[in-house]
């Protein structure tokens with residue numbers, strides 16, 4: 001069941017949803033049941049950060065820390081933050097050597113201005129209720145000229161892939177809060193999580209407003225070998241990867 005409507009959830013409600021799924025999600029990932037995570041998302045994030053400065057990295061919305069582990073191989077100074085305490089608990093159990101912190105991106109930025117040389121974020125920005133606060137906070141966390149590299153669901157194609165573009169409540173140009181069962185290609189669950197549909201222009205305009213210049217965009221499609229692992233062939237990209245550079249001082 002997929003339900004869409006006006007935005008009303010707070011960070012603490014979002015955190016509870018991810019708390020509820022934390023154990024199951026951690027197990028799914030450790031068993032390599034999420035093909036897109038292993039074969040599409042982590043590879044493009046590693047590729048898009050190949051020339052980034054890994055001296056002090058933050059993983060924004062790190063969840064159970066599965067992808068964080070891959071970034072840690074390139075940096076021994078890395079912090080993973082997530083608003084869900086039970087996701088962070090799972091992350092600490094599987095990687096005690098990594099510095100994981102329970103906090104929202106917004107609150108973490110209040111005490112950690114101009115600190116990080118790189119921010120990576122996998123599949124989090126479409127899950128935050130207040131994207132403007134999150135982009136502004138991310139900008140505040142980063143040093144001048146550092147990179148922000150993130151993935152999101154594709155704002156145009158994800159609604160087609162999930163089939164909700166046919167619903168009366170869907171309108172591409174509007175921000176819509178969407179609650180649905182958390183599903184991955186090989187595994188359907190009864191846990192509800194929330195994501196926000198926002199048109200691509202919202203991302204591009206907010207990045208520009210908070211001093212991020214987009215330097216690369218990717219719309220990954222798996223190669224034939226990886227595509228054969230999916231039950232059905234992708235007809236269009238499901239995700240977007242964006243790489244930005246912080247170009248200016250902080251905006252208050």
Ligand SMILES: C[S@@+](CC[C@H](N)C(=O)[O-])C[C@H]1O[C@@H](n2cnc3c(N)ncnc32)[C@H](O)[C@@H]1O
Nearest residue numbers: 018061062063082083084104105122123124128
């Ligand atoms: C789809 S999960 C991605 C988790 C992780 N990056 C991964 O690749 O497995 C989205 C995550 O964003 C977190 N999140 C949502 N809003 C947040 C916020 N404002 N600050 C920090 N984390 C947030 C959720 O708790 C959840 O763990």
